[in-house]
Structures are given as structure tokens and as C-alpha cells.
Amino acid sequence: MPVPILKQGDTLIASIVAALSDDDLLQFRDDLAQKIGTVRARGVVVDVTALDVLDSFATRTLRGIALTAKLRGAETVIVGIQPEVAYTLVQLGLTFDGISTALDLEEGLALLAAKKQARK
Amino acid sequence: MRAMGLTRDAIQRRRAFVGLTADDLTEIAAAKSAVQSTVDQHVDAFFGYLANIPEARGVMQNREALGLARQLKRQHLLAMVEGDYGEGYVEQRLKLAQLYSQVGLELAVFLGAFNQLLHSLEGVAGNHFPSLCKVAFFDIGLICDVLIYERERVIRIQSEAIRELSTPVLQIRERLLLLPIIGVVDTHRAHQIMQNLLAAVRAKRAKVVVMDVTGVATIDSKVANHLLQTVAAARLMGAEVIVTGISAEVAQSLVALGIDLGKVTAIGDLQGGLEDAERLLEED
Numbered sequence: 001m002p003v004p005i006l007k008q009g010d011t012l013i014a015s016i017v018a019a020l021s022d023d024d025l026l027q028f029r030d031d032l033a034q035k036i037g038t039v040r041a042r043g044v045v046v047d048v049t050a051l052d053v054l055d056s057f058a059t060r061t062l063r064g065i066a067l068t069a070k071l072r073g074a075e076t077v078i079v080g081i082q083p084e085v086a087y088t089l090v091q092l093g094l095t096f097d098g099i100s101t102a103l104d105l106e107e108g109l110a111l112l113a114a115k116k117q118a119r120k
Numbered sequence: 121m122r123a124m125g126l127t128r129d130a131i132q133r134r135r136a137f138v139g140l141t142a143d144d145l146t147e148i149a150a151a152k153s154a155v156q157s158t159v160d161q162h163v164d165a166f167f168g169y170l171a172n173i174p175e176a177r178g179v180m181q182n183r184e185a186l187g188l189a190r191q192l193k194r195q196h197l198l199a200m201v202e203g204d205y206g207e208g209y210v211e212q213r214l215k216l217a218q219l220y221s222q223v224g225l226e227l228a229v230f231l232g233a234f235n236q237l238l239h240s241l242e243g244v245a246g247n248h249f250p251s252l253c254k255v256a257f258f259d260i261g262l263i264c265d266v267l268i269y270e271r272e273r274v275i276r277i278q279s280e281a282i283r284e285l286s287t288p289v290l291q292i293r294e295r296l297l298l299l300p301i302i303g304v305v306d307t308h309r310a311h312q313i314m315q316n317l318l319a320a321v322r323a324k325r326a327k328v329v330v331m332d333v334t335g336v337a338t339i340d341s342k343v344a345n346h347l348l349q350t351v352a353a354a355r356l357m358g359a360e361v362i363v364t365g366i367s368a369e370v371a372q373s374l375v376a377l378g379i380d381l382g383k384v385t386a387i388g389d390l391q392g393g394l395e396d397a398e399r400l401l402e403e404d
Contacts, residue, residue: 079358083318086353095352102358103325111358114403 003028005035011043011112012036012074013105017050025061032065036072043112044069047105049080059094066099075115077101079108124214124269131210134261138254145203147251152201154244155252159197163190165240169233176233178224185223192216200255213259217266227267234260287313289320295327296397297359302335310346317350321359328397329354332390334365344379351384360385360400364393 001024006013012035020028032044046062048054054062066076077100081089089095102108155162167190170176179186196216199209220230238256242249287309290298299317317329331347333339339347351361363386366374374381387393 081356081358083315083322083353083357086318086356087314089356090349090352096356101356103321103327104358107325107327107358 012041013045015047029065036074041074044076045108046078047080077108138257140254144251147248151245151248155201162240166233166237169236175229213262217263221270297326297329299331305343314350326359329361330393331363332365339370362393364390
């Protein structure tokens, strides 16, 4: 199932609504990198609220997505990491080093707005 | 019965422990009528002994419990010579043992009274007594286990309560949480602290968490690691964690242990931490 990527102003919002296969994730990564260029996005919010599991591959890919987006000129915020997921990630020593995280979509958008403000 | 792991096999093993065999059952059958006709005398021996023991006041003054205990003890003695020591028999023993535990009968006092009961039985069972004695030890084993199990259960409940009390997550104001940690932090508690905190971050939509460790006397590498993990997990959920109240000794020992707390924001005292937290919140 492909991940829908919505455009809101100069921000892209991608909400992962169900567990993704590895292929879906890679597809998502490619789509997003492409779309950042076409819509000239400056920010990306990836919402993982619906996920109750994040394995090492997904974590690494999400990290890759965020770093790719950055090179394309867009700041990424990962939002909606569940308490259990956060707990498991740190237990496994997986962290989103250098990548912004926020509580939910609202917070994520606020964070991007604050960063935009800082750029001006 | 199930909670204590008393399955059919376990009961069988217990019978084997006391060496109860088919020969014993014939012996017991021979003593059956003698015991049955004098059953009240044995019950009296047991409770008569308890009446003179100050520690057994809990049982003897509780009329209702005493009545029930006498009745159950009478049943016990009758069942003891029936020759069937299966699940039904064990169930009866557990019921009586639970009653003892409820009225706070101490194990040592119980054993004293049981000894009197055995003396009384010996008088009427004569040569058949050794077989009966095996059943008695089978019973004692069960009763001891129940008394110990009940005591451990109380301890478990209490320590659970202490743990829950000891890890509160307090809301100072909108989006700001305070997590005071007091006392000894072990792995289990650290785990609980982390889960409480993460759930609270979600529920209260916290942006900043001040973790105060003034009340933690020692932090070893394990606990430090747990604290680091808590900070990292909260950050994944978009909350910044400020650690306050690391004492001079703790700071020195952390450095000596070579633990890298570089990624953690640490402020000297709680006041400073709260001020900093307010500043972070205002920035947004």
C-alpha cells in the first residue's frame, strides 16, 4: 500500500496509516524525494502514529528519508511515535539522531513553522 | 490452588515425598473407626492448646472464625482417615490454611497445636499411627506453603504499591511535567519510570520534562543508562528532558565511571531546571 503524500503550503505531510512492507518503505522514500523537488517543499512531516512497531529497517529508512529531504532542501519532522515504540527504539539503541521529532502532527507543523521563522 | 501450582502431578509428588503407599492406606483404614469415634477429642486437643497461647488470640477471640476453624478441623480429621488424598482433600486443606492466614495464626503456634493433635491421635491409633503421621506431614507441607504464599502475596502487593507511589509524574503547568525520583532505582523501577513518563508525555502533551534526581543517593552505570534511555525516548516523542539535582558525589562517580551524559541537559538544582524549562516553553 503506497503512502499518500499531501501538500500543505510548502510542507509535505505523509501519514503512514498501516504497517509497511520494506518495499513500500523504499517506494515511499523515492516518492518523497521526487515530490520535494516538484512542489519545492521546505518541510516534511512524517506521521507514524498508527505504527505500533518500528523495526531497525524502518528506522534506518526513515532516517535516510530525513537526510535525503535535507539535501533536497526540506526539513523533516517525525511525529506521533508511540510510548511503546519510543521505549523499544531506545532499548534497541536505535535513535533518530539529528532528526527532529514531535508529539503529533500539530506539534510537528508548529516546529516547522518555528524553524521557518528562524530562517527569516 | 492453581496459583500455587498444585496440579494433580504436584499433589502426587507431595504424597511421594512423605512416602505414602498402599500399605499405609490399609493401616489407616484399620484406624478409621477409632479416630472417627473420638474425633471431637482431637479437635479439642488442637484448640485447647491454642486457647492457652497468647499469640493465638486472633483465632480464639474471633468467634465466627473459630467456629469455622473447628468445623473445618473436624472435617479434616474425618477426611484424614478416608484414604483419599487427591485434589478434593488438598482443596479442603488450603481452605483451612487460608483461614489461619486470615486470622494471623503464626506458623510456629500452628505447629505446636498440630503436635498436640498428633499426640491425641497417637493415643487412639496405636500401631497404625506411623501411617497416619505421613498424612499429617503431607498436610503440614500444604499448610506451611499456604501461609508462606499468603505472606509473600502481601509483600508483593505492598512493594507494588510502593513502586506506584514512588514514581509520580506531576504537571507543573501547561506542557511542563515534573518527575521527581526518590530512593533506590533498580532495573524494574527504571523501566516503570520510563513507561509512566512516556505515557504522561502523550496524555499531557508535554513539551518539557524536568527530571529531579536530588533524592537519588547513588547512580551506578546501569541506572545512568536507564536515565539516558528515558531521555532519548522522551525526545523521540518530542519532549525535551532536563535533569536536575545531580549531587557532587553522583556527578563525580558518573565521570569516574566514564558515562557520557553529554547529550543530557543537566541543571544544578530544581529551581534552575524549572526556570530553564519555562524559557524553553516561551521560545515556542
